[in-house]
Amino acid sequence: MGVAVYVVTAVLGTAAAVAGMAGMLGHGWHASLAWLVPLGGLALEMDRLAGLFVALVGATSVPVSVYAVGYAGRERRGALAYLVFVGAMLLVPLASNIMTFAIAWELMSLASYVLVVQRRDGASAHAGWVYAIMTHAGLGCLLAGMLLLGGWTGSARFAEWALAAPGLDPTARSIVWVLLAVGFLAKAGAMPLHVWLPLAHPAAPSHVSALMSGVMIKLGVYGLVRASFGWLGPGPTWWGTVLLLLGAAAAVGGVLYALTDRDLKRLLAYSSIENIGIILIGLGAALAFRSTAAEALALLSLTAALYHVVNHAAFKSLLFMAAGSVLHATGTRDLEALGGLVKRMPWTAAAFFTGAAAIAALPPLNGFVSEWLTFQALLQNVRLPVPGLNLVFTVAIAALALTGGLAVACFVKAYGVGFLALPRSEAAAAAHEAPVPMRAGMALAALACLALGVGAATAVERLGAVAVTLVPAASPIAIGPWRTLEVSEGFASLSTAAVAIALAGALALPLVALALAGARPRVRRYETWGCGRLLQTARMEYTATAFANPFTRIFDFFYRPVKRLDIDTHPESRFFVQRIAYDNPTRFVIDDWLYRPAGLALRALAHRAAAIQSGSPNLYLAYVLAVLLLLLVLA
Amino acid sequence: MISDVVMATLHVLAIALGAPLLVGILRTLKARLVGRRGPSPWQPYRDLRKLFGKTPVVSTTTSWVFRATPYVLVATMVVAAMAAPVLSSRPPLAFAGIIMLMYLFLLGTFFLTLAGLDAGSAFGGMGSSREVAVAALAEPTVILAVFALSLQANTTNLGGVVDRLADNPLLAANPSHLLAFAAFFIVMLAETGRLPVDNPATHLELTMIHEAMVLEYSGRHLALVEWASAMKLLLFLTLLANLFFPWGVPQALAPRPLLIGAAVLAGKLAILAVGIAVLETSIAKLRLFRVPELLAGSFALALLSVTAVFLLR
Helix, strand or coil, rough: CCHHHHHHHHHHHHHHHHHHHHHCCCCEEEEECCCCCCCEEEEEEECHHHHHHHHHHHHHHHHHHHHHHHHHHCCCCCCCHHHHHHHHHHHHHECCEEHHHHHHHHHHHHHHHHHCCCCCCCCHHHHHHHHHHHHHHHHHHHHHHHHHHHHCCCEEEHHHHHHHEEEHHHHHHHHHHHHHHHHHHHHCCCCCCCCCCHHHHHHHHHEEEEEEEEHEEEEEEEEEEEHHHCCCCCCCCHHHHHHHHHHHHHHHHHHHHHHCCCHHHHHHHHHHHHHHHHHHHHHHHHHHHCCCHHHHHHHHHHHHHHHHHHHHHHHHHHHHHHHHHHHHCCCCCHHHHHCCHHHHHHHHHHHHHHHHHHHHCCCCCHHHHHHHHHHHHHHHHHHHCCCCHHHHHHHHHHHHHHHHHHHHHHHHHHHHHCCCCCCCCCCCCCCCCHHHHHHHHHHHHHHHHHHHHHHHHHHHHHHHHHHHHCCCCCEEEEEEEEHHEEEECCCCCHHHHHHHHHHHHHHHHHHHHHHCCCCCCCCECCCCCCCCCCHHHCHHHHHHHHHHHHHHHHHHHHEEEECCEEEEEECCCCEEEEEEEEEECCCHHHHHHHHHHHHHHHHHHHHHHHCCCCCCHHHHHHHHHHHHHHHHHHH | HHHHHHHHHHHHHHHHHHHHHHHHHHHHHHHHHHHCCCCCCCCCCCHHHHHHHCCCEECCCCCHHHHHHHHHHHHHHHHHHHHHCCCCCCCCCCCCEEEHHHHHHHHHHHHHHHHHHCCCCCHHHHHHHHHHHHHHHHHHHHHHHHHHHHHHHCCEEHHHHHHHHCCCCHHHHHHHHHHHHHHHHHHHHHHHCCCCCCCCCCCCCCCHHHHHHCCCHHHHHHHHHHHHHHHHHHHHHHHHHHCCCCCCCCCCHHHHHHHHHHHHHEEEEEEEHHHHHHHHHHCCCCCCCCCCHHHHHHHHCCCCCCHHHHCCC
C-alpha cells in the first residue's frame, strides 16, 4: 500500500515538474469547473510564476517519494495523507480565485497536520496543536485580506485584482497587504510567527519534514510574491523596509537558534527560518527598489530571492532526508548521542556533507550563488538617494554576512559532532547504512545542489524570465563568456563553472605532482594524541553543547542562558562529592517577550469570557437570538 | 588565454613562494624587537622541507575529511591567489569579487574546523569551536569594510576597486577609507590568527585557537596546513596593501611593469609586516571572551565608514 502510493506520488511529481517547466517557459493555460463548488467554482490558471512553484513542488517530491519508499514503504499510515499533501501543494500556485485558493491551502494545511500528529505521542500532539493554531490564525488573516480586496475590487478572481487594485486607496491596499503578509509569513515561518516550525518539522516523519521545509513553507513565499508584485500593484517603500528588517531578524535569529540546538531535525527546522529570512531580505529589497523606481535592481533582487527559494528546496530536503536516515539507523535525533557515522553510513554522511556545504553557502555549490546574488542586489542600494533606506540596506547586508558566518559554524557542528569522530552511544555504534531507495533519493537531491550551483547562469536566465513578468524591466544580469554572470555592467561578476574547474585543478595538482615524482603517499595509522591518557573514549570528545558555548556566551542577550550546578557532598566532608548535576538550559528572547505575555493575556481573556459561559443550552439559545436580532437591526 | 595562464602561474607562485618568507620575516622581526637574535627569515622553508619528508601519523579515529583537508586548504588558497589583485589589477580569475574571496576562505575554515573535530580529541574540538566563532563574527566587518570601498569604486570586483581608487587618489584620503582600513586591519588580525586574537607562537591549552585545531596534523599534512595559513596571511596583507593603498599596481601584463609592481608590493608588505611585528610585541593576547568586543569594535568602525560614504556623497 505504502510503496504504491509513493510510486504514484513520484510519477505525479515528475508530470508536475514537466508541466510546471512548460509553464515557466510561457505555455500558460487556464481551466475552470464552475458547478463543483459555490462562490466562483474551481478555477486554475498556469502562468510563469505558478509554473515555477508547480515545478518546484513536483521536482522536490520526486526524490522525496523515492526516499519514502525505503523510509516508510511498509507503513500504511500516512501514505494517503502524503499523496493529498503533495496534490494540494501542486494546486496552491495554480488557484486563480479565492474559493479554489482557500480549498487548496486548507487541504495542504490539514494533510500536513495529519502527518505531523501521525506518531500519536505527547510531543507530536503538542506540535500538531501549535501548528493548527498558527496555521489557522494565518488562514484567518489571509481570508480577511482576500475578502476585503475582493469586496473593494468587486471580484473574487485574482486576474481582475491586478487590474483594479492600482485604482484603490493606498491605505486600503496597505491594510490588505499587512493582512496577507501576516497570513503568508505565518506559513513561511518568518520570525516572530515561527513557533510552530521547530515543533512540527521534527515531529513529522522525515520525508514529510523534507517536503514541509523544502516546499510547503515556500508556498508562503509564493503567496507573498503573488500578493506584493501581482495583486496589489506598486506599494509604498515601507512594505520593503518591513520585509528587509523582518528578513534580517529571521535570518540571524533562526541561525542563532539552530546553532545551539542539539536535536538534529530541530536544528534543520531553525535553519529553515534562517533561509526564509534570506529570501525575505531579497523580497524586501525588491519591494524597496520598485517603490523608488529602480526597476532593474528590483528585478535582480526578486531573481535572487526566487533562486534562493529553489536552492533551499534542494538542500533542505536533502538534509532532512539524511537526518531521517540517521534517525532510521540509530533511533535518535540527539547530536550528543551520534558521532562516528561517517564510517558506518558513508552514503548518508556524504549526502549530509553536500547539503551542509551547500547551505553554508560554500562555493561552488548552489547556496553560494543565491547568497552572492542577494549580496550584489543589496550592495547596489547606493543608487537610491534616500539615506534612511540606505541604512536599512546596510543593516541587512551586515545581517546577511553574519548569517553566512554563523551558518558555517552551525553546520560544522551538525556534521562534525553528528558524523565524525567516535560514536557517542551504542545506537550510533551499531548504525547501518540506509536502504537503496533512500540512498537514491538523497543522491538525486545532492546532484540537484551541484547542478544548481555549477549551472548558475542557466538557472538565473530561467528565473529571470519568471521574475520579469512581475517586475517588467530590462534585466541587469548578462551572461558573459565562461557562463559568467555579469551584474549591472561591471558592478560584479561570477562564474561558478570556472571556480569549480579552478578548485578541481588546484586539488588535483599536488596529487599529480606526487604521482609524477614517484612518491607513494604513505601514512602511519595511530591513535589520537591524548596527553598520556590510556585510552580514548567518546566522552573525551567535544560535545555539541560545548561547541556552541562561545556563541551562547557572546549572544547571551538573545539566549539568556542559565547555569544550574548542583553538587551534593558527603555530610562529613565537603571534599567527597556524591553527585553532580549540571544543566544549562537556554531561554529565548522572543518567547520571553512575545509568546509568554501573549499566552498569559489569552488565558486571562478566556477567563473573563468564561463569565458568560454557564453551560445551560437555554442561555446559549438566548445569545443566538440576541445576536440575530442585533444583526437584523444593523442590516 | 596564454597570458591568463602565465598570469595565473605568476600569481600562485608569488603567493605560494612568498608566504613562508613573510612568516619568517615576521618571526625574525619580533625576535629582534624583544632583543633576541631569532632564526633566519628562511627558516620556514627549511621547516616545510623537513615536514614534507616525514610520514604523517593519522589517527585511526579520523575519516576522509581529515586527510582531504590539507589539500582542500591549499586549493582554496591557490584559487584565492588567482582571484586576488596580487601582481596586477587584472587577476586571472577577473570575475571573482571580494565576496567570492571571503567565501573561499570560509570553505577552508569549514574543512579545517571539521578536521579539528574528526580526531575526537578535546583539543581539536575546542580549537574548532573557537576558530569558527571568530570567523563568523569577523564576516560582517569584512563585508561592510569592502562595501565602503565598493561604494566609492562602484564595483565589487577587486581589480576594478584597485583601478578606480588608483585613478582618484583623493578617494583614498577621505575618512570613510581610513575607517574601513582600520576595520579591515583588525579583522585581518582575527582571520589570520595573529595577536591579540590568537598567538601563533604558543601551545598553551587554554589560549590557543588555530594551533589546537591542527594539533593532530603531522608530516606532509602539517606542512600543507602551515603553508596554507601562511598563504592566507600573505593574501590578507596583499589585499590590505593593494585595496587601501592602490598605487603602483600595474594594469598591463608586460614584464617591466610587473617587476616594478612586484617591488612596490614587496615594499608595502614590508611596511605592514613591521607594523604587525611592533603591534605583536607591544600588546598581550586578549582573553577569549574579550575578542568579540574587539570584533564588535571593528564592526562599528566599518559601519561608520559606510555611513560616512552615504553622508559625504
